[in-house]
Amino acid sequence: MTTGGNLPVETSRGKPHADVAVEPDGPPGSGDVSLANSARTIVGTVQEDAGFLARPDGALFVVLHRPVDRPPFGSLTVCSSLFGEQHTDYRREVRLARMLASAGFAVARFHYRGFGNSAPGSASLDAFSRDALDVTLAARRLTSVSRVAFLGVGVGSLVASGALLAHPEAPLLLWKPVVDGAHFCRDFFRARLVAATRVGGARPGTTDELLARLANEGHVDVMGFTLAASLYDSLIVSRLTETLPRHPRRILVQPFRGSRAAGVERLVADWKAGGCLVDVQPAKLAEDPYFIPDGAAAAASVLAAEEQLVADARDWLLSSWRNGE
Amino acid sequence: MSSQVQVASPDTFAETAMYLQSGTETVFAVRTSPVTSRADIGVVLAHSGANNFSAHRNGVWTSITRRLAREGIPSLRFDFAGTGESSGKFVLELAGQPVTDAAAAMDALRALGCRRLLVVGSCFGAVPSVVAGAARGDIAGMILLSPPLVPPGGGRMATLRERIGEVVNLPTLRIVATNREYRRWYVARHASLAKTKATIKLSRLATHTPPSSTPEPAAGTSPGRGLLLESELARLITNGSHVEVVFGTRDGNLARVEGDPDASRAIRLLQGGRPAGLAWTVFDGPVHGLEDAAIQEQVIQLVVRRACDLI
Numbered sequence: 001m002t003t004g005g006n007l008p009v010e011t012s013r014g015k016p017h018a019d020v021a022v023e024p025d026g027p028p029g030s031g032d033v034s035l036a037n038s039a040r041t042i043v044g045t046v047q048e049d050a051g052f053l054a055r056p057d058g059a060l061f062v063v064l065h066r067p068v069d070r071p072p073f074g075s076l077t078v079c080s081s082l083f084g085e086q087h088t089d090y091r092r093e094v095r096l097a098r099m100l101a102s103a104g105f106a107v108a109r110f111h112y113r114g115f116g117n118s119a120p121g122s123a124s125l126d127a128f129s130r131d132a133l134d135v136t137l138a139a140r141r142l143t144s145v146s147r148v149a150f151l152g153v154g155v156g157s158l159v160a161s162g163a164l165l166a167h168p169e170a171p172l173l174l175w176k177p178v179v180d181g182a183h184f185c186r187d188f189f190r191a192r193l194v195a196a197t198r199v200g201g202a203r204p205g206t207t208d209e210l211l212a213r214l215a216n217e218g219h220v221d222v223m224g225f226t227l228a229a230s231l232y233d234s235l236i237v238s239r240l241t242e243t244l245p246r247h248p249r250r251i252l253v254q255p256f257r258g259s260r261a262a263g264v265e266r267l268v269a270d271w272k273a274g275g276c277l278v279d280v281q282p283a284k285l286a287e288d289p290y291f292i293p294d295g296a297a298a299a300a301s302v303l304a305a306e307e308q309l310v311a312d313a314r315d316w317l318l319s320s321w322r323n324g325e
Numbered sequence: 326m327s328s329q330v331q332v333a334s335p336d337t338f339a340e341t342a343m344y345l346q347s348g349t350e351t352v353f354a355v356r357t358s359p360v361t362s363r364a365d366i367g368v369v370l371a372h373s374g375a376n377n378f379s380a381h382r383n384g385v386w387t388s389i390t391r392r393l394a395r396e397g398i399p400s401l402r403f404d405f406a407g408t409g410e411s412s413g414k415f416v417l418e419l420a421g422q423p424v425t426d427a428a429a430a431m432d433a434l435r436a437l438g439c440r441r442l443l444v445v446g447s448c449f450g451a452v453p454s455v456v457a458g459a460a461r462g463d464i465a466g467m468i469l470l471s472p473p474l475v476p477p478g479g480g481r482m483a484t485l486r487e488r489i490g491e492v493v494n495l496p497t498l499r500i501v502a503t504n505r506e507y508r509r510w511y512v513a514r515h516a517s518l519a520k521t522k523a524t525i526k527l528s529r530l531a532t533h534t535p536p537s538s539t540p541e542p543a544a545g546t547s548p549g550r551g552l553l554l555e556s557e558l559a560r561l562i563t564n565g566s567h568v569e570v571v572f573g574t575r576d577g578n579l580a581r582v583e584g585d586p587d588a589s590r591a592i593r594l595l596q597g598g599r600p601a602g603l604a605w606t607v608f609d610g611p612v613h614g615l616e617d618a619a620i621q622e623q624v625i626q627l628v629v630r631r632a633c634d635l636i
Contacts, residue, residue: 037341041351043412050342050353050410061342061355063410087376090409116380117340117355117387195616221618225383 033141035062042068046101053110053138057127058119061111062135065101066143072106074147074321076173077136079128079163080109081154083188083225089153089175096151096310103314108139112159114228124234125181129162136163149317152177155184155235161243168247171320173313176256176287179263181235187259191288192223241270251278252316254309258287279316283309338394345403347429348422353410354403354430355379356437357390363397364636366465367439368628369430370402371450373614374417378409381447382615385625389445392629398636399439403430405450419553423453431457441465443567443632448578448613449473452554458566459557465635466567468628471613474553474570475581475588511559552582552591562598567631569604573612573620 036059038051047068052059066072078097081089097107112128113121121127136148149171152160157177164172178184189207196204205213214220219228251271255261261282268278284305343354370386372379379402380387390400405426407415416422427450431442443466446454451472458464501508552558561568572579582588595603606627610620 035342037339039342039344041344041412043351048410050344052340052342087378087382090378091376091407094410111380116378116384224614224616224618224621226618 033138035064035138035142043098044102045069046098049142052118053135055134057130057134058113058121060113060119060131060135061117062138063097063109064106064139064142065097065109066106067101067104070104072101072143072145073104074149074317075106075108075136075139075143075145076100076149076151076317077132077139077160077163078107078109079132079150079152079156079159080112081156081176082112082115083227084191084223085154086115092175092306092310093151093153095306096313099310100314100317103318105317106139106143106145108135110135123228123231125158125162125231125238126234128156128159129165132159132163133166136167147321149173149320151175151313154178155181157240158235158238158243161240164244164249168249171250171252171317172244173252173254173317175254175283175309175313176258176260176285177240177253177264177267178260179240179267181238183260183263185232185235188222188227195223241267244271247275249276250320251276252313252320253278253280254283254312255280256283256285256287260287281312281316283312285309338391340390343401343433345429345433347406347411348425350406350413350422350426351411352403352406352426352429353379354401354433355390356399356401356433357394358399358437359394359397361397362399362438365438365440366398366443366632366635367434367437367441368393368398368400368443368445368632369427369434369454370400371427371430371444371446371454372402372404372408373448373450374405374423375408375415375449377404379404383618383621385615385621388621389625389628392625393632396629396633398632399434399437401430401434401437405453417449419452419456423449424456427453427457428461431461431463435463441635443468443628443635445628446470446472447615455554455557455561459560462564464561464564464566466631467561467569468631469568469570470615470624471572471576471578472554472570473578473581475578475585476553477577477581551585551587555591555595558595558603559598562595562601562603565600567601567604567635568595569606569631571606571608571612571624571627573608573610573617575611576613578613579607 035049035051036054038049040047040049045068046065048063048065050063053062078093080086080093093109097109100107110131111118112123112131113119114123132150140146140148148167150160150163151173152158153175155178157174158181160172164170189210192204196202210220214227214229214232219226253264253268255264264280268280271278285302338357338359341356341358343356345352345354370389372381372386386402390402393400403426404411405415406413406422413422431444434442440463442463444454444458444464445468446452447470451469455467455469458467501511558568582592592603592605596605608620608623610617612620612624615621615624
C-alpha cells in the first residue's frame, strides 16, 4: 500500500510487546510475537518486515525476509560480523537474505544488543547468542516454520555456534569464520596500527596500553569502534572448536582470502573426526575489510565473487534440507 | 502506521522503522520520536554512502537521534538506495537517485510534522543532501561532515555544457532575480572566476606557450573546477540557513580544499555571505569516516547543540 509521494509505504501493524516471552527453544506458533514499530516492503518476490523485537533484555532491530508467494520451508538466522567487517558484510547479508527468500526460505537478520539500531545492552558472545535465539524463535513463530539454520559471519561464527547448542540439528553456515577469538582481537588491534601508519597519523598506543585502558575504563576505542571489556573478555576465551558441540551435523565453511583461512583446514579435520559432515567452498573475497582496494574493476570483481558466495550458500542449504535435515 | 514502542528509553522516545518511496526504489529509514516535541524542527541524517547503513559507524547516527529525542527533537536516519536495507544499487553521483533519496527522507520528516529541517550529511552523504536541500525552502540548517568539496584526483572535468548548466539554470536565475544577497555573491563569484582565468591566459601569453601544449597545472596551483556545490551552498546561505562544514585536521578532504586556491577563495566568499556566512569548524583528528571515538563524541555534541540552537 503506497500512501503517495514520499510518505512511508506499506507499514505493518506493529504492537507494543514489552512483555513478549523470550523462550530460546520454545515451540513455534504458540505465542503472539510480532515486530513492533515495523514497516513492510516488497523487493521483487520477497517480503521484508523491519522492526523491533521487544524483550526484557532490550529491543532488537530485526529484518525478516520471506517469499511473498508461498510459505517458507525453513528459516535462517544471520549472526553478523562486528566492527569494520560489518560494514563490508552488511550488504552481502542483505543480498543473501533476498536470494534465499526468493528461493523459498525465511531469513532473519538483526543487530546485536548495543549495536546498530538495537537498544543498548551489555555485550558478550553469550548475550549475542541469546539475541540470536530470541530472533530465531520470533522468526519461527512469525513464519510457522520448524526447520532452522544459522549463518555466522566472521566473529558471528562464535555467536552462531553458541546459538546452535539450542538447535543441535540445525545446519550451520560459516563465512570467513573466526576460529579463535583471541586471534581476532590481536588482528583487530594490529589493524589499528597499520591504519594509523597508512594515514600518517600519530602512532597509536601499544596493545598493552590499550588493554590497560580496557581494564580501567571498561571499554576502548579501536578505529572508531567501541570494544567493551565484557565482549573482549568473552572473545579471548572463545574457540570455534570448543564452542561447537560434539554432535553430528552439517556444516558449510566458506573461507575468504586472509589469515583466518589458514586455520580452517585443521578446524574441518577436527569436525570431521567428530562425525560432522563438512563442506568447504572458498570464496574469492578479501577477509580483511580495512584494506580492500578501490576502483570499478575491484568493485565488479567483488560483486561477482559475492554472487557466487551467496549462490553456493543457497544451493548448499537447499541440498541440506532436501536430504532430510 | 504501526504503534509506538519505546526501544531504548521508555520515558523519552520511540523508534519506528519506515520504508520510503524514492523514485523507483524503496529507501529504508528509522524515525526517532520524542514523547513530546519541543519545536517544529527535525533532523535528517545521511550516512556516507557505500558500505554504510542507517546507524553509521559505531552507531553514531543512533546516538545522535536518541540524544536529540531526549531534547525533544525528532529525527530520521536513512539508507541510500543500494545501501543498508534499501533496494537498488548505490551510485556515487551528484544527481539522480542519491538526491531523490535525500529528498524522500526530508519529505518523510516533514510529513510527520517537522516544518523546519536540520540536515546532517557525512562525507559523500553531504553532497546529495546539499543538492536536495538547496532546492527547497524548509532547510533551517545543514551540517556537512568532511564533505568532498574538492573531489579526490580532481574528478572528471565537466563539459562546457555542464559548466554552463551549473550557473545558468532556472532555480539559480530565479534567486538571482529575487535575492539581493545571492545576486551580490553570484556577481562577485563569477568576477573572481573570470579574473583567475584571465590571469592564467595572460601568464601563458607572457611565456609564449601555446595553450594546447600546456600541461595541466599540478594540484595546488590549478584553478581546477573550484568548489563542488558552491552554487547550492550559496543559495542555502542566502536563504538564511545555518550552513556548517566540519572537518578534521587529518582529513584528506580538508587538505584538498586548502590546496586548491580557487576552492579556498570560494570558501572565503561563502564565509562572508549574509545573513550569516558559512561556518567552518575543524576538529583535531579525523572527522572523515568517523574513525575516532573522541571525534565521534564531539560530532554528536555539535549536532545536538546546533539542533537545540535552532529551536
